[in-house]
Amino acid sequence: MPASGCFGFGKEYAEFYDLSILGAIMVKATTLETRTGNPTPRVAETPAGMLNAIGLQNPGVDLVVREELPWLRQYDVPIIVNVAGSTVEEYVQVTEKLSHSEDLDAIEVNISCPNVKCGGIQFGTNPESAAEVVREMKKAAHVPVIVKLSPNVTDIVSMAKAVEEAGADAVSLINTLVGMRIDLKTMKPILANGVGGLSGPAVKPVAIRMVYQVSQAVQIPVIGMGGVMTAEDALEFLAAGASAVAVGTANFVNPYACPEIIAGLKTYCETQGIGNIQELVGKAWK
Amino acid sequence: MPASGCFGFGKEYAEFYDLSILGAIMVKATTLETRTGNPTPRVAETPAGMLNAIGLQNPGVDLVVREELPWLRQYDVPIIVNVAGSTVEEYVQVTEKLSHSEDLDAIEVNISCPNVKCGGIQFGTNPESAAEVVREMKKAAHVPVIVKLSPNVTDIVSMAKAVEEAGADAVSLINTLVGMRIDLKTMKPILANGVGGLSGPAVKPVAIRMVYQVSQAVQIPVIGMGGVMTAEDALEFLAAGASAVAVGTANFVNPYACPEIIAGLKTYCETQGIGNIQELVGKAWK
Amino acid sequence: MKRWTILAHQPVARQMMQLDLQVDDAFAYVPGQFLHVRVTDGHDFLLRRPISLCNFDPDTRVLSLVYRVGGDGTRALAKRTPGMEVDVLGPLGQGFPIHEEDGHALLIGGGIGVPPLVELAKQITAQGKTVTAVIGFLTKDVVILEKELQMYGDVFVCTDDGSYGHHGRVTDLLTADLLASVDRYYSCGPLPMLQAIVGKIEAKVPGYVSLEERMGCGIGACMACVQWTVDEQGNKRLQKICKQGPVFDGREVVFE
Amino acid sequence: MKRWTILAHQPVARQMMQLDLQVDDAFAYVPGQFLHVRVTDGHDFLLRRPISLCNFDPDTRVLSLVYRVGGDGTRALAKRTPGMEVDVLGPLGQGFPIHEEDGHALLIGGGIGVPPLVELAKQITAQGKTVTAVIGFLTKDVVILEKELQMYGDVFVCTDDGSYGHHGRVTDLLTADLLASVDRYYSCGPLPMLQAIVGKIEAKVPGYVSLEERMGCGIGACMACVQWTVDEQGNKRLQKICKQGPVFDGREVVFE
Ligand SMILES: Cc1cc2nc3c(=O)[nH]c(=O)nc-3n(C[C@H](O)[C@H](O)[C@H](O)COP(=O)(O)OP(=O)(O)OC[C@H]3O[C@@H](n4cnc5c(N)ncnc54)[C@H](O)[C@@H]3O)c2cc1C
Ligand SMILES: Cc1cc2nc3c(=O)[nH]c(=O)nc-3n(C[C@H](O)[C@H](O)[C@H](O)COP(=O)(O)OP(=O)(O)OC[C@H]3O[C@@H](n4cnc5c(N)ncnc54)[C@H](O)[C@@H]3O)c2cc1C
Ligand SMILES: Cc1cc2nc3c(=O)[nH]c(=O)nc-3n(C[C@H](O)[C@H](O)[C@H](O)COP(=O)(O)O)c2cc1C
Ligand SMILES: Cc1cc2nc3c(=O)[nH]c(=O)nc-3n(C[C@H](O)[C@H](O)[C@H](O)COP(=O)(O)O)c2cc1C
Ligand code: FES
């Protein structure tokens, strides 16, 4: 499935292939109000990766519910709405507004966006605050709540356990690592925002490690992501313990990344005689 | 200067060039007793990076003081000894043994090795424990104490401030990020140790970000490292706020990496009319 | 996404390369659109580079791009040799609209903003209209596509250092007489140049500017390449340069 | 570190490539040493690949390597074409010692462990001694270097699936008669094979094994490639395969 923020609201990719083949669609982070995001430049390239500081640009939850989700509903695929906010109240208000819509199947709480001052990363780095957001959102939500964890923490396992105890139905990891690049011509950071979120193949080893650790420590499913470019990368995540795998940056490099990875996994299962891909989940530690 | 662990005790590189041209030499981590390290495989390749889990293999401080340091002393270059341990006492004991030697110019405290259970990473992820190690070592040390910080923390700035207050003479960052790769043939981690430390160009954006943040928050010098392959990379670190730059993984890819980077920096300063490279330090935020 | 074979790949000025690609039969485009090009197939350069379509020969189906070897990515691209394939996405974005009613169009280009004007000049003149081009460069060594544009009309060249053509900026050459003689302008180049052009022309002549920004996806999904515009009714909008652009109405762009 | 030009690069069996390089005048080596090869110049594959030196023609100064296209890195290497340069470090490590007093040497190779035996056979026979080679492979399609070894002595081939030569392992072919006729053995191949060989030969015949391990630097600096050995006096030592090896005395290696 495509990862949040890397697939817009799906429209662009629908020009390339039928979105119904996807396992699920995670749409771009949605906030209470319209947000115009950060100034440009918003992306920079890094070795085997990229930095982004989009800054949660989105039309706000009302418009998303009114226009984007009903459009996506034409495809026969679960819709996961990514929710961001700067206070617990904001998270809850967005959740409440979403609860009036039938056009979504799960909520992914983004407590890990590194690109805006109040993008929720304070919730993503402290187990108690994270647990509080999740508890309150669970009360307001009519669909399962997935918590997206930040890798920029000392102890990812206690973050995951804290949100599990608070009622999270699944965790997804990893969001981006906080990074920076400096332009040698100007000697200033390339991104207008200074820091940005690092994604792509460069972060895959960190993501695999965190999935491996978290999936052994919690009972809820783990959605793995971070640098998945090929079916082999997805297999690594499954073996590490992810029950599902999301694809972010790869969609930018190759708009057909998702269908190609899905096809690759099918071929792998066929040639290896694997009936159900879930057999592979956690192979690295089982 | 070459980073610790990536240059052995210098002997191998002395076959390639005259070590006197280096700004300093940071030797491999030294512990109280001889250590044989982790089982093999100890390295794995990742996109634009590598994982290692050497496990602090080293002959122990007595042999280092008796044989390695006197040999290195033939070169006219400051020697920085990297010290690791699993208890405060161990760190202090190694420091005391080193204080009987004239063949070193600084100590780098490795409180951030992710590859051994008791390699000190617990000290590297908690500001109070880090400060305690540094305070005790300062008492025993006859040379400046540099503290090498782990990037695997939520808040690198408070780590740096804690060790600065405890008396550290400089900080070096970053050590490796904790990562993992899985072998799809066996479906098990490639490294015998499971997890390993990620280094190389892939981690550079994270390192630049941390140097940028830490160098603005502390008064002591910052030694920057993480993914430096070329003179341009070194310039990025200087602009981010590093007063000196260390080269790790690049030495493995290209044994001439250090002399080539030094030459590249010289050329840059000449063509740009920069008299003293220290003028560039912190340009990105000054 | 296609893989097109390199037919020729040669320097045309200092640090300027022309890349000729053999394209498939279905290929068609509007001048001003761009290709999103992978410079290698590996992960070293993850992001694609946007490069304007410069010239297309429908008979041989050879498409030419002209690009500057500036950073590491274009340096890697420049190493690729004839016979190799290049992974491209596109044509993408909205090109320059050609207006039936126009008689004389003014093309203004700066540096690597000149390439899209070549095919534009060709298509405008093919409709029986005339074009005049004003193109500016840093210095003599990097002047490109002057001869190609001369095939379609008058070309005035200037350089910042006076080493070739007029000594000065393109805006110096936008005389009142010239502006009075044209029905529309089409411009492409660095942002400060575009801003100066729009400032100078004001609302006297309608026209278009083609903008540049660092891109992620190139197809409108990542929101990396946004630009504020304001239309006649005063509606402010955050537009994606890769999708709603790169060409915008010069009067609507909000220059900061 | 040198950059050598590719003269030829061709498949010699299924997923097996031979790479011929034009080396400089100073080049000299001992069989059993290896080159540490960069598969691309970018950062995609950061680590070098150790590949044994297989064959060297001192007249033309052409060096041949034979390698298996197994993972992503060797796949990238296999795409490089004649005329391109390859970045190599080496020759590195300690090769196979040739002993004056020997008359008949036994060479034992498995799969991609066979390449270093070719130059070894050449150098041993050049000293007037005889060699016999026993080489094993998974299956017929991946048999390599049989003809090259036949230039120097008897060659016995076996395959695991019986599709070519003897059906079975190299150890099956190490008969008591053969072992009795040789003064020394030289072996290279996967660890389990080497362990089986050493187990079978015991101390009857002295000899060498060449080991494989994932490497970082290839020059002894990173401590990635260690192996325990124990000498006759019982001294246990942790040795670096890249520096003190890859060739070790078969009796000293501690197989776990
Ligand atoms: C719509 C459009 C059309 C263009 N047409 C042409 C053309 O015809 N000829 C030409 O020479 N150049 C053109 N450019 C500019 C060209 O895209 C950049 O010069 C090129 O991407 C720089 O890449 P690099 O590898 O040299 O630099 P690097 O520094 O290695 O680039 C790193 C990243 O930054 C991006 N980037 C860097 N500079 C720019 C820039 N000026 N604009 C956009 N992204 C940038 C790159 O795409 C890449 O993602 C166009 C840009 C746009 C947006
Ligand atoms: C001293 C020595 C001599 C060798 N000689 C030959 C030879 O002549 N011909 C030949 O085909 N192979 C030889 N090998 C094995 C060869 O190095 C590996 O097959 C090759 O490195 C695999 O790279 P890859 O890109 O296919 O795999 P990847 O999976 O992409 O490799 C990833 C990393 O793991 C390392 N690696 C993976 N498998 C091995 C292995 N079996 N041994 C060592 N490192 C490995 C790679 O070097 C690289 O750093 C030799 C190995 C050693 C140690
Ligand atoms: C341009 C961009 C925008 C993103 N926006 C969001 C977002 O809105 N919400 C979110 O939870 N994650 C966001 N992410 C993070 C991704 O969903 C994903 O967790 C991360 O990029 C790692 O996966 P990848 O390496 O496959 O890209 C964004 C990532 C990128 C590159
Ligand atoms: C093989 C290897 C061994 C290392 N050993 C040590 C060590 O003993 N002590 C230490 O402080 N850091 C050690 N490091 C970390 C490096 O000194 C450096 O901080 C890190 O690799 C980032 O820099 P780089 O990307 O330039 O390699 C080691 C790194 C590698 C790759
Ligand atoms: S580059 Fe992604 S939206 Fe324009």
Ligand code: FES
């Ligand atoms: S590979 Fe570095 S010590 Fe052997």
